[in-house]
Amino acid sequence: MTSSLPTSECVFAEELLLEGYGGPSALYVRDQARGVVRAVHAGAAVAADDTNKLVDLLGDPQAFVNEPTEPAHLRGDNRHNIAKALLIHACRTDDPGLVRRLRQVAPSEVHRIDLRLPLSVACLLALFDGLGQEQLAVRHAAMHMVRNIHGHTDITPILDTVISELASPEHGRGYRRVAPADGARWALLSYSLGTEDSGSLRERVAAAIDPSTPTRNALRTLAALYAVAERFDRVLSLVGRASTRGAVIGGIHDAVCGIAGNHGCARHLPNARYPFTEAITLAEGLATNAAHRKQVEDIRKRLNHLRPRQAEPGNPPSAT
Numbered sequence: 001m002t003s004s005l006p007t008s009e010c011v012f013a014e015e016l017l018l019e020g021y022g023g024p025s026a027l028y029v030r031d032q033a034r035g036v037v038r039a040v041h042a043g044a045a046v047a048a049d050d051t052n053k054l055v056d057l058l059g060d061p062q063a064f065v066n067e068p069t070e071p072a073h074l075r076g077d078n079r080h081n082i083a084k085a086l087l088i089h090a091c092r093t094d095d096p097g098l099v100r101r102l103r104q105v106a107p108s109e110v111h112r113i114d115l116r117l118p119l120s121v122a123c124l125l126a127l128f129d130g131l132g133q134e135q136l137a138v139r140h141a142a143m144h145m146v147r148n149i150h151g152h153t154d155i156t157p158i159l160d161t162v163i164s165e166l167a168s169p170e171h172g173r174g175y176r177r178v179a180p181a182d183g184a185r186w187a188l189l190s191y192s193l194g195t196e197d198s199g200s201l202r203e204r205v206a207a208a209i210d211p212s213t214p215t216r217n218a219l220r221t222l223a224a225l226y227a228v229a230e231r232f233d234r235v236l237s238l239v240g241r242a243s244t245r246g247a248v249i250g251g252i253h254d255a256v257c258g259i260a261g262n263h264g265c266a267r268h269l270p271n272a273r274y275p276f277t278e279a280i281t282l283a284e285g286l287a288t289n290a291a292h293r294k295q296v297e298d299i300r301k302r303l304n305h306l307r308p309r310q311a312e313p314g315n316p317p318s319a320t
Contacts, residue, residue, distance in 0.1 A: 011039040013050040013085070019078050020063045026074050033081035037088070046089045051098065054082055059105035083109035091119050096126035103127070107134060111141040119153040128158045131165075136178055139165060143183025150190050159201070162187055163208045166218040181217035189224050189258050198229055216247045223251025228259065230275065232282050245286050249295045252283045257302050276303060 015032045018025040040046065046054070057063050064075040083106045090098035102110050103126070110127070119127075131142055143165055146155060155162070162184045170179035188205065192198045202225045209218045219238055226234040238248050259274045280299055287293045 009044050010047045010050075011036050011044045011085075013046055013054060016050075016078075016082055017053055017057060019075065019082070020057050020060060026067070026070055026078060029078050030074060030081070033078050033085070036085045037081050040085045040088045040092075043092075045093065046086065051086060051089065054086060055098070055101050055105060058083060058086075058102070058109075079106065080109050080112065084113045087113055087115065088117070091115065091117060091123050094120045094123060096120075096122040099123050099126035107138050108141065111138055111145050113145070114148055115145060116148050116152055119149065121157050124149070124153060124155070124157055128161050131161055136169065136171065136180065139168060139180040140178045140183065143180045143187060145183075146187040147183055147190060150187060155187070155191060159188075159191070159204065163205055166205070166208060166221055167210070167215050170217075179217070181215065185217050185221045185224070185254065188221055189228070189254055192225050192228055193258055198225065201225065202229070214244075216244075219244055219247040220251040220254065223248045224254040224258070225251075227252050227255035227279055232278065235282065236286075239286060245288060245292060246295065249283045249286050249292055249299075252279050253295060253299045253302070255279065256299055260303055 013032075013036050016029055016036065019029045036046070058079065064079040066072070066075050083102060087099065087102055087110055090096075090102065099110075128142065128146075131139055134142070143162065146158070146162055149155060165180040165184040166188075168180040168184075170177065170181065172178055188201065192201055195201065202222065205218070205222050205225060209215075209222065223235050223238055226232070226238075235248060235252065238251075239245055256276060256279050260276070280296065280303070283296045283299055287296050
């Protein structure tokens with residue numbers, strides 16, 4: 001199975017159904033599943049009969065169960081690759097019905113797929129409609145998925161869903177951290193850097209924040225959006241009590257890193273001469289303890305790290 005199949009050709013996916021029978025076929029299925037993913041990425045399709053059978057296989061609780069002698073996660077990886085091939089096929093063929101079926105039988109796999117291709121509005125909505133009813137881990141993966149999709153598809157139709165996740169709970173720390181709001185924050189920041197209607201986005205985020213019990217991620221997102229727009233007075237207005245200072249400084253951090261990172265891109269940026277020094281000075285003025293000062297120092301380090309990417313002719317870095 002190669003990645004050079006013509007667009008009109010269908011991949012031969014029948015061997016993937018061997019996964020449903022268990023036994024020693026899992027390693028063979030793994031290689032076949034990887035080949036199907038590569039072929040579908042290259043433009044091949046999955047035959048309708050194979051599609052229906054594979055969706056049924058994903059929904060079979062007796063399938064993808066590792067044998068004691070098999071490598072850990074082997075069949076789980078097979079399940080992920082089959083779901084990935086089917087989701088890419090569904091999006092390429094503009095089949096929102098198939099997207100919904102995949103979400104029903106394999107919700108955790110679907111939203112862990114790195115989907116970097118243009119999506120129709122129907123498929124985009126099928127991917128994220130009713131997301132709030134999913135488990136927290138699924139919503140966490142979905143928000144990171146939005147960040148990848150944004151580079152290829154206009155995410156305006158699902159902005160309300162993304163904004164609503166700013167108020168979601170979070171659990172764990174480090175690599176075990178599950179926090180949909182983290183991915184939502186970065187997706188909204190990335191969206192704001194490429195839209196001409198950032199004012200409307202700020203209003204929608206502000207309206208979604210509960211003034212009595214604002215979440216840290218919601219405040220950080222709003223601070224970042226104000227900082228991107230150089231509305232530093234509005235950034236300061238968010239500091240209503242000492243406990244919000246860390247979130248506001250974090251928002252300045254996100255804005256500085258987001259803008260500096262985008263300066264390495266070829267496209268035109270409306271904030272190409274962003275006042276980095278003023279933003280960092282504002283963050284320094286808000287710092288009242290060691291944790292805050294560490295955040296400010298991290299802003300400086302990140303900006304210095306990104307500086308070579310933004311140091312282009314006619315656009316020298318403005319930070320000192």
